[in-house]
Amino acid sequence: MTDKKNQKTPKEVTKLSEWQRRNQEYQKKKQLEEQEEKEKKAQEEKERQELLNQKTPSIDPDAEEQDTETAEEEKEKEKEANLAEEEVQETLPDEIDEENEEEKIIYLTEPSEDRFEEEELAKKAKKEGQIARRHIYRAIPVLVISTLIAVFSVYLLTPLAKQKIIEFSGNKNADQTLLFEKSQIHDRDYTLTTFLNRDRYLANMKAASPWVKDISMTYAFPTTFKVQVEEYQVFGYYVTEEDHYPILENGEVVETPVATDQLPKSYLSVRFSDRELVRQFVKQLGKIPSSVRDKIESVDLTPSKVTKDLVTLTMKDGTKVLVPVSQIKRKLPYYDKIRKLIEDDSVIDMEAGIYSYNAETMATLAQEKKEKEAGEGNKTEESDANSTDSDESAVVTEQHEEVPAE
Numbered sequence: 001m002t003d004k005k006n007q008k009t010p011k012e013v014t015k016l017s018e019w020q021r022r023n024q025e026y027q028k029k030k031q032l033e034e035q036e037e038k039e040k041k042a043q044e045e046k047e048r049q050e051l052l053n054q055k056t057p058s059i060d061p062d063a064e065e066q067d068t069e070t071a072e073e074e075k076e077k078e079k080e081a082n083l084a085e086e087e088v089q090e091t092l093p094d095e096i097d098e099e100n101e102e103e104k105i106i107y108l109t110e111p112s113e114d115r116f117e118e119e120e121l122a123k124k125a126k127k128e129g130q131i132a133r134r135h136i137y138r139a140i141p142v143l144v145i146s147t148l149i150a151v152f153s154v155y156l157l158t159p160l161a162k163q164k165i166i167e168f169s170g171n172k173n174a175d176q177t178l179l180f181e182k183s184q185i186h187d188r189d190y191t192l193t194t195f196l197n198r199d200r201y202l203a204n205m206k207a208a209s210p211w212v213k214d215i216s217m218t219y220a221f222p223t224t225f226k227v228q229v230e231e232y233q234v235f236g237y238y239v240t241e242e243d244h245y246p247i248l249e250n251g252e253v254v255e256t257p258v259a260t261d262q263l264p265k266s267y268l269s270v271r272f273s274d275r276e277l278v279r280q281f282v283k284q285l286g287k288i289p290s291s292v293r294d295k296i297e298s299v300d301l302t303p304s305k306v307t308k309d310l311v312t313l314t315m316k317d318g319t320k321v322l323v324p325v326s327q328i329k330r331k332l333p334y335y336d337k338i339r340k341l342i343e344d345d346s347v348i349d350m351e352a353g354i355y356s357y358n359a360e361t362m363a364t365l366a367q368e369k370k371e372k373e374a375g376e377g378n379k380t381e382e383s384d385a386n387s388t389d390s391d392e393s394a395v396v397t398e399q400h401e402e403v404p405a406e
Helices: 002-006 010-014 018-053 061-109 113-157 176-183 191-196 198-208 275-285 325-339 359-405
Strands: 165-169 212-220 224-231 234-239 244-248 269-271 296-301 310-315 320-324 347-349 355-357
Touching: 165 176, 176 198, 191 198, 198 212, 198 224, 234 275, 275 296, 275 325, 310 325, 320 325, 325 347
Parallel strands: 165 224, 234 269, 269 296, 320 347
Antiparallel strands: 212 224, 234 244, 296 310, 310 320, 347 355
16 A cells, blocks of 8 residues: 555656756656666777787697686677677666656655755746846936936037137138137137037138138147138239239239338239129130249230220230230240241230231331321211201201291
């Protein structure tokens, strides 16, 4: 009766926990490893015996008999070892099954609730630790952002947030004070807003002075702004009766005159009354080679009845060139080739075609031109007088004809 009570039914044996099943698997695995180790040792012993049998036999007959007896003994030992291995292999599965049944019965009969509770508590603690660590990782970005916002808010409340140092460089002719005033940067502006609105401030400074070709601003921590100014080059000077006004390379005329003692030794004098024509002249002259452009000393507007934009270029060697402003880009590059073929103090006329003549011919042509214009003026006056007389006679005739009609 007691044996029946101690024995468990198959249903009870199958009701094993996860930990118990893993323990059984571990025991089976251990037994298999022990069996493999025994087989390995038997195989090594067998190989060792084979190596001994393969040795060269001695010439001595007694030694041969001893070797034969030794070989027979070894064979018998091998047979016995093989039989023992077969018996072990036959008996092992039964023993393993019996041991497993005993372990199962022991696991089921002996209470292990405390152990299971400890395992469950350890698993829960591990999960809770993982969850807590995950929450910490998620909270780190929020904490960092919040800290940065708090630090930035405190920074905005300090006087350091509105301190600004504006440094100018590259401006030789543009007034630094004027640029700063026109930029509309105020002391109450924050350093951050000044940096963010720098494009608007730069546009204001560029419009403040005609000298400014390009302008940029860079920020240097903590409160310094560096303004780099690029200015237009001086193309020439617009000359009036007393003053010289700089003409920039974009054709703009600076309204502030330059003192005589500040003028360079060599410069281009432009005597135009039309500012738009000055821009066109600078644009056209900027497209010809510098080897020709640098030889021009002065430019005068000398329009004719046919060509209103005709100018006279006085070169540094005394040669004069007559050319329309609109034709400078096309005709003036030929100056160097023509100059080699003419005498000094000659005139190159590019108004209609290209031809040259000397100063005397120029004076004669000028005189003839004046006389021609004077003759045309007299003819015009006579024709005007004749037309006036005819008009008066026509009026008198009309009046005379109208009187009888009344």
